[in-house]
Amino acid sequence: MLRRVTRILRLYGPPAAAILAVIFAWHAVTAWFGVPGWLLPSPQAVIASAYEHRDLLPKHTSVTLIETLLGLAVSLVVGVPLAIVVVWSPFLRRSVYPLILALQSVPKVALAPLFLIWVGYGMPSKVLIVASVAFFPIVVDTATGLAIVERDLLDMVRVLRASTLQTFLKIRIPSAMPYFFSGTKVAVTLAVIGAVVGEFVGSDVGLGYLILVSGSQLNTAMVFVSLVILSLMGAILFEMVEALQRITCPWSVGE
Amino acid sequence: MKRYTNILGLSLAFGLFLSALPAVAAEKTTVNFVLDWIVGGRHTGWFTALHKGYYAEEGLDVKISRGYGSSGGIQRLASGQADVGFNDIASAILARAKDGVPVKAVAVSYAKHPSAIFTLKKYNIKTLKDLEGKTLIDSAGSTNISLFPILAKAGNIDASKVKWVVVAPDAKMQVFKAEKGHGVLFYNMQLPMLEDATRDQGGVDMIVFGDYLPLYSNGVLVTDGYLAKNPDVVRRFVRASMKGWAYAFQNPDEAVTLLRKDNPLLDAKVAKAEVLFVKELMESPEAKKHGLGYMDEAKMRETRDTTLRLFDVNKTVDLKDIYTNDFLPKSN
Numbered sequence: 210m211l212r213r214v215t216r217i218l219r220l221y222g223p224p225a226a227a228i229l230a231v232i233f234a235w236h237a238v239t240a241w242f243g244v245p246g247w248l249l250p251s252p253q254a255v256i257a258s259a260y261e262h263r264d265l266l267p268k269h270t271s272v273t274l275i276e277t278l279l280g281l282a283v284s285l286v287v288g289v290p291l292a293i294v295v296v297w298s299p300f301l302r303r304s305v306y307p308l309i310l311a312l313q314s315v316p317k318v319a320l321a322p323l324f325l326i327w328v329g330y331g332m333p334s335k336v337l338i339v340a341s342v343a344f345f346p347i348v349v350d351t352a353t354g355l356a357i358v359e360r361d362l363l364d365m366v367r368v369l370r371a372s373t374l375q376t377f378l379k380i381r382i383p384s385a386m387p388y389f390f391s392g393t394k395v396a397v398t399l400a401v402i403g404a405v406v407g408e409f410v411g412s413d414v415g416l417g418y419l420i421l422v423s424g425s426q427l428n429t430a431m432v433f434v435s436l437v438i439l440s441l442m443g444a445i446l447f448e449m450v451e452a453l454q455r456i457t458c459p460w461s462v463g464e
Numbered sequence: 465m466k467r468y469t470n471i472l473g474l475s476l477a478f479g480l481f482l483s484a485l486p487a488v489a490a491e492k493t494t495v496n497f498v499l500d501w502i503v504g505g506r507h508t509g510w511f512t513a514l515h516k517g518y519y520a521e522e523g524l525d526v527k528i529s530r531g532y533g534s535s536g537g538i539q540r541l542a543s544g545q546a547d548v549g550f551n552d553i554a555s556a557i558l559a560r561a562k563d564g565v566p567v568k569a570v571a572v573s574y575a576k577h578p579s580a581i582f583t584l585k586k587y588n589i590k591t592l593k594d595l596e597g598k599t600l601i602d603s604a605g606s607t608n609i610s611l612f613p614i615l616a617k618a619g620n621i622d623a624s625k626v627k628w629v630v631v632a633p634d635a636k637m638q639v640f641k642a643e644k645g646h647g648v649l650f651y652n653m654q655l656p657m658l659e660d661a662t663r664d665q666g667g668v669d670m671i672v673f674g675d676y677l678p679l680y681s682n683g684v685l686v687t688d689g690y691l692a693k694n695p696d697v698v699r700r701f702v703r704a705s706m707k708g709w710a711y712a713f714q715n716p717d718e719a720v721t722l723l724r725k726d727n728p729l730l731d732a733k734v735a736k737a738e739v740l741f742v743k744e745l746m747e748s749p750e751a752k753k754h755g756l757g758y759m760d761e762a763k764m765r766e767t768r769d770t771t772l773r774l775f776d777v778n779k780t781v782d783l784k785d786i787y788t789n790d791f792l793p794k795s796n
Contacts, residue, residue, distance in 0.1 A: 247641065247661065265728060322536075329545060330529075413530040422502055422729050424634045427641075427661045431729065 250430035255437065258430035265419070270438055273416040276332065276404040277397075277442070280339020284396060287340065288347035289389070295348070296355040296381070313345045318406055325411040335407040335415075342403030343396040350395070354388025355381050387461030390454040394447055401443040492525040493697050498546035499531040500682055505735030506653045506742050508716075508723045510550070513708025515722040522700035528726075534607075535559075541567055541687050547694075548701060549685045553764075553787070554607065554771040556685050561772055561781045566688035569787040571702050571757030573709075574651075574681035575748035576674035578741075579608045582640075582658050583647040585666045592619025592671060595626050601645040603633035608649045610774050611673065618676040637661060653745070656737030674745070680759065680767045681745075683787075695791070703793040706756040713743045755794075759787050 232252050238244060239251035246254055259266065291309075295302045321338050328334040358381055366376055408417025416435040423431035455462045499507055510528055513519050519526040529546075531537045534555035540546040542565050553572065559565035581600060583589040589598065592615065602608050609628060616623035629645045640648035641661065650658065652672045659667050673679070684705065686698055712719035720735045750760040764787050772780060 245641075245664065247638075262729065326539065326543075330540075411532060411536075419729075421634060425502055425504075425637070426657065426729070426731065426734075427637050428729070 247427045247429050250433055254430040255433045258428070259434040259437075262431065262434070266434070266438065269414060269416050269419050269435075270442070272414050273401075273404050273408065273439070274442060276335040276339055276407065276415065277400045277446070279332070279336045280403060281343055281393075281396065281400045283336060283340040284344035284347055284400070285393070288344040288396075289351055291344075292348045292351035292355060293377075295352050297377075309345065309348060312341065317342050317403060318410070321407055321410040324407075330411045334411060335404060338407035339400045339403035342406075343400040346392040346395040346399065347389070348392075350392025351385060351389045354385030354392075357388075358384045383458070386458045387454070390450060390458070390461070394450050394454075397446045397450055398443045401439055401446070405439060492520070492523050493694075494547075495519075495524050495526045495697060495701055496545070496547045497526050497528050497701075498537055498540055498549045499528065500537060500549075500551050501531050501533065503528075503530055503723075503727045503730070504654075505656075505720065505723065505730060505738030506651065507550075508719045508735060508739045509709030509712040509742070510705060511708075511723045511726065512712040512719040513704045515725060516708065516711060518704035518707045518711075519701070522704045524697065524700055524704065526701070533605075538565060538567055538685070541685060541690075547686070547690055548698070550682060551685050552607065553680045553683045553685070554767060557768050557771050557781065557786050558775055558777065560786060561777045561779050562775075567685050568688065568691070568785060569680075569683040569685055569759065570691070570698055570791040571706065572680050572683040572759045572787075573742070573757070574674075574683070574745045575751060575759075575763075576745045577672075577677055577679045577681045578651040578653060578745055579611065579649060579673040579681070580652040580655070581647045581649055581671045582655070582668045583671075584643070584662060585669055587646050587669075589646060589669060589671075592616070592621050592676070595647070595671075596621050597625055598646040599627040599629055599644075601629045601631060601636055601639050601648040603636055604630050606649065608673070611677070611679075614770060614774065615673055615676055641665070653738040653741035655741065656734045657731075660731070660734055677770070678763050678766050679770060680763060683759070684757070691791075699791045699793075702757060702791050706793060709742075709746060709756055712739055713747075716740060754789075755792055757792050759789055 235249075236252050239249055250258070291305070295305055317338060320341060321334075324334045324337050324341075328337055362380055362384070363376065366380055371379070404415070405417035405420070408415040409421060412418045416439055419435045420432050423429070423435070451462065497510070499510070503511075507528075514526055514528060531549070531551065534552040537546070537549045537551040538555055538559050541549045542559075549567075550573065553569045556565075556567045556569060559567060581589075581595070583598075587594075587598070589595060600612075609630075612626070613623040616626070629639065631639050636648055636650070639645065648658075652670060652674070655668070655670055662668055674681075684702060691698055716736045716739045719739060720732050723735060724730055724732060746756055748758075748760075750758045750763070761783065764783060768781065768783065768786060771777075
């Protein structure tokens with residue numbers, strides 16, 4: 210029993226303490242320095258605002274969440290095969306990689322309005338924007354993971370007369386898993402940002418839209434409510450991916 | 465049991481079919497109506513028409529969605545993503561003249577140009593003359609910045625003596641409150657919101673463009689194609705909309721409550737004050753004579769000429785291509 214308690218404290222104690230410290234510092238700043246509410250609302254104001262509009266939050270949160278998840282799914286479906294292709298064929302790597310880099314360099318805030326014109330203002334456009342933001346880390350990290358395999362391992366299976374396909378499936382892919390997860394974790398946090406950017410530019414629903422409407426009325430407390438929910442969303446998704454990583458390749462996750 | 469499940473299944477299907485019939489029989493025409501920007505108190509009348517059933521009475525199922533600025537709005541009209549738009553008539557004129565976009569106005573809302581310069585009371589800026597040497601805040605691509613030289617001329621001041629701070633539209637308010645400029649540009653109906661926001665700084669003064677420039681601003685826009693295919697729908701939409709606005713002007717409290725049904729984040733007090741400002745804009749001399757939404761030819765000509773001159777457009781457009789009063793309810 211005591212072992213259980215100390216374990217929970219050891220795992221969740223530090224982050225909880227850190228968060229509480231941040232909230233306390235935030236409260237201190239707003240209370241002691243007389244910062245106006247429209248500039249930096251106090252923690253109490255943010256909580257009060259969240260409670261006041263609590264019936265709005267589920268709808269807008271779920272929309273942003275769905276955009277994020279669908280966009281992530283698309284980026285995985287597109288990104289992982291792309292990474293495999295790029296590692297498999299050096300010719301494709303030389304031709305496709307620069308295009309991917311070019312796409313990544315274009316700020317998505319500039320691309321977003323174009324997506325809206327091409328695809329309309331509904332969910333597909335947001336999913337596309339999220340995918341465009343999230344697929345790059347997935348492609349790059351997965352490709353890196355597939356390419357960087359221990360020389361010794363490759364030599365050994367070649368001695369054992371493994372085919373290219375077998376090498377790929379049994380050596381490269383498991384070896385690449387940690388890198389894949391690394392890329393996906395980054396992609397997850399970027400995906401949330403992508404969803405919000407998409408909503409800023411063209412939506413009438415979602416947390417990004419809430420930020421826009423609240424901001425335009427100087428309801429900064431409500432803006433913060435959306436920001437808090439967004440960061441929680443990103444953090445939880447990140448942890449979920451890490452949990453998946455812990456299950457599939459436990460050796461790659463630090464203590 | 466098996467025998468009965470068949471009958472049960474069939475009856476269920478038949479029942480569902482019957483219940484769907486009324487919906488099919490009472491089929492309404494869907495109208496995708498897109499606004500100019502995020503929904504605010506100034507859009508109350510449209511929601512009044514919606515929630516008081518005026519659109520439904522006319523057999524219309526109107527879907528109101530937020531806008532993304534004039535260019536976005538006109539684009540959505542042109543691409544068919546929206547059927548009717550509420551946007552700046554000047555932008556429509558420009559789009560028609562420059563790119564041949566077939567959009568025209570069938571009613572005007574802001575018959576008096578609502579752009580206004582808000583300055584903190586402590587700067588004591590009461591007239592246009594007081595603006596010389598000052599800094600104004602507006603958003604990138606704002607038509608106000610383009611219109612300003614004309615305003616300056618109307619007020620006999622040197623436009624070059626006014627500096628501009630250009631920021632993202634959502635940041636205007638914060639930048640103004642942080643006193644990075646003397647004045648900020650919004651619509652006059654946003655005075656209540658600005659008063660509310662600057663209460664701790666002493667409130668604001670306002671100079672309205674429409675007091676110096678006889679230009680039309682936002683109105684109800686449709687494409688030529690949509691108008692040709694659905695003239696009756698447009699007529700019914702305009703009639704119901706103007707009825708909604710008239711009701712909102714008479715019953716602002718109720719209208720705001722209806723607005724807030726779909727938009728609970730809006731402040732009721734501020735929204736009501738915005739409605740009364742829109743009342744002032746919509747009840748122009750020509751509207752009082754001919755009914756809400758009526759467009760005066762001379763004022764429209766002035767709007768067209770000023771707009772085209774301002775943006776250095778050499779081509780011109782016929783007045784009949786940019787507006788028509790034919791779809792307004794006949795005044796009684």
